[in-house]
Amino acid sequence: MKKDTKIVHAGRHPEQYHGAVNPPVYHVSTVTYPSVAAMTEAERKPYDGMRYGRYGTPTSFALEEAIAILEGGYRTISTASGLAAITGTLTALLKSGDHVLMVDTVYFPTRRFCTEHLKRCGIETTFYDPSIGAGISALMRPETRVVFVEAPGSLTFEMQDIPAIATVAHAGGAIVVMDNTWATPLFFKPFEKGVDISLQAATKFIVGHSDAMLGLITCATEELWHVVKSSIAHFGVCAGSEEVYLGLRGLRTLSVRLRQHQESGLALASWLAARPEVLRVMHPALPGDPGHALWKRDFSGACGLFGFELAPCPEAAVNAFIDGLEHFGLGYSWGGYESLIIPTSDGIKRTAKPWRGDGPTLRIHTGLEDPSDLIEDLAKGFDRLAAKK
Ligand SMILES: *Cc1c(COP(=O)(O)O)cnc(C)c1O
Numbered sequence: 001m002k003k004d005t006k007i008v009h010a011g012r013h014p015e016q017y018h019g020a021v022n023p024p025v026y027h028v029s030t031v032t033y034p035s036v037a038a039m040t041e042a043e044r045k046p047y048d049g050m051r052y053g054r055y056g057t058p059t060s061f062a063l064e065e066a067i068a069i070l071e072g073g074y075r076t077i078s079t080a081s082g083l084a085a086i087t088g089t090l091t092a093l094l095k096s097g098d099h100v101l102m103v104d105t106v107y108f109p110t111r112r113f114c115t116e117h118l119k120r121c122g123i124e125t126t127f128y129d130p131s132i133g134a135g136i137s138a139l140m141r142p143e144t145r146v147v148f149v150e151a152p153g154s155l156t157f158e159m160q161d162i163p164a165i166a167t168v169a170h171a172g173g174a175i176v177v178m179d180n181t182w183a184t185p186l187f188f189k190p191f192e193k194g195v196d197i198s199l200q201a202a203t204k205f206i207v208g209h210s211d212a213m214l215g216l217i218t219c220a221t222e223e224l225w226h227v228v229k230s231s232i233a234h235f236g237v238c239a240g241s242e243e244v245y246l247g248l249r250g251l252r253t254l255s256v257r258l259r260q261h262q263e264s265g266l267a268l269a270s271w272l273a274a275r276p277e278v279l280r281v282m283h284p285a286l287p288g289d290p291g292h293a294l295w296k297r298d299f300s301g302a303c304g305l306f307g308f309e310l311a312p313c314p315e316a317a318v319n320a321f322i323d324g325l326e327h328f329g330l331g332y333s334w335g336g337y338e339s340l341i342i343p344t345s346d347g348i349k350r351t352a353k354p355w356r357g358d359g360p361t362l363r364i365h366t367g368l369e370d371p372s373d374l375i376e377d378l379a380k381g382f383d384r385l386a387a388k389k
Contacts, residue, residue, distance in 0.1 A: 003070070003186060004255050011066030011248070016058070025245045026050075026057035047229050053241075055233055060244045064216070066251060067206075070185035071198050073218035075225045077232055078239040078247070082181065082201020085215030086110050087117075089177055089197055090146065092231030096122035098145040101169075103160060104352035105130045105153025107179060111349060129353040133161040140172040149195070150179040151188075152291060155344045155363055156355060157282040157307050159291025162298065166194025175224070181205070181335075185218075186258055187301035196220045197228065204335025205303060208250035208257055211336075212243040257337070257368065258303060264374070265304030265366035271375050272308050277382055279359055282307035304366030305334050307344060310385075312359040317388035318343060321381040322362075327369055328377065334365035339374055341365075 001009065017023055031050050033039040042051050050057055056064070056078075064076035079085045090113065094100065102114055104127040114125035126139055130153050147169035151160040166176045178190050181201040190198035200206060202214040217232070219225035232238070239247075262285070269283040283306035284295035295302070310318065322330060328341040344361045366374065 006069060007066075007186075007255050008252060010069040011062040011064075013062070022245075022248065023059050023062045025241050026059050027241050028053040028057050047233065054236055054238045056238070057241060057244075059241055059248070060239060063244050063248045063251070066248065067185065067200070067216050068218055071180070071200075071218040072185075072189055072191045073198060073220050074222055075219060075229075077217040077219075077225070077229050078202075078244055079215035079217065079232060080237045080239055080243075081213040082199070082203050082215040083109050083113075084237045085199045085201070085217045086179065087113050088215075088232045088235060088237055089199060089217055089228055090114075090118065090148075091235070092228040093146055093175055093177075094118065094121075094123050097143060098123050099141050099143045100125045101136065101139055101144055101147045101174070102127050103130050103148060103150055103153065104128060104350050105156055105158050106148065106150050107154045107181075108347060108349060110148070110150075110179070127350075127352040130158040130160050131353075132165070134164040134168055136165050137168045137172075140168065140174070142172075144169075144172055144174045146177055147174045148177045148179075150182075152182055152282075152284050152295075155307055155348050155361070157284060157289075157291070159284050159294040161294055162190075162193045162195065170194065182303055182305060183299055183301070184254060184258060184303065186255060187303070188299050190218075191220050193298060196224060201335075202247045202250075203333060205254060205258065205261075206247050206250050207243075207335070208254065209246070209336055210333065210338065212246040214239055214243045214247045216247075258301065260368055261304035261366055262302050264368070264371040265302065265306060265364075267371040268304075268364060268366050268374055268378070269306050269308075272378070275382065277310055277313075277385060279309045279311050279357075282309070303335075305363070306366075307361055307363045309357050309361045310359045313385065313389055315360070317385045318360045318362070320388045321385040324384050325381055326377050327367075327374055328364070336365075337368045339365060339367035339369055 067076040177197045178195040180198045198218045200216040273281040284291040285302035328339045348355045
């Protein structure tokens, strides 16, 4: 089955729901049993079948089954948000005295979780340059338990040589965890590249409509799945029933949406790259981007999220550029049908390799509007920027 067909079929069992195409939303806390024997029997396999709302329902099982098939892993766990998938995975795998190698360009809340919360638990994090590749061997320690990758990097979109890093990590006995939100399971196959656990902020492209918070953790093996699933269940950070349903609903159109996000995103990125006001565009699918060769080797597509740097100009000029935009919402998150923009200069936190930029940086999420309307909107923004220079 090709991936567009798989995305339609994965995790669907209409025969279990009177022929309905989609599973119902199970609103569940209590699950009752016909006998003590049945109750005891269910507890032997605590995470299979419905036992208590916190551990999963047929709605969450359907989404988890579909994502495991698409990511190509053993089994998936749904969580209350993308960040809960990240923190839930790290806390499941790590104990006091362990060491984490974390990519310097990681999503900022992941960085903060390491430097504030893992640190408090006696777990040390070393941030590494995203371009390190096999050179990561110099940073490995006997107690290095997790090597965390995210490509492209948050806000600045650097690529990583994930297979090279995974080979070194595995030789040192570490587990490779990847935040695969940008590429989604459609454009990067984590388990073919050496990743052991793949994370999705499903809030972004999988939900796809800016209306729910949802995280997904997919594990390569039954052993890892059991460790992470037990921990998530013990912490109680399960996903809500409606959210899981919205994830399942969004998933079915992910492929066609992403195709358009990719095409329109590249149109905007190329147009911006040719503007005199723009110093550089950070988009690994653009030929000439420093990460292009790695992207081309390992990824089969790009979403519409990318960054760009303006030639130095006053803050008031950047604000005038953003504030008058008609089609770009000013807001966090991404992956919905609508375009978004944010200034990112203050958000770029790096310690392993300081960010060297001359001008203000911004990030665009390209939505599903007609790209010519988006370009016209940006062109007017540059007129406002020029007027404030
Ligand atoms: C948004 C995001 C997250 C967190 O997801 P939430 O659902 O907002 O908690 C994690 N990683 C990346 C790369 C993200 O963009």
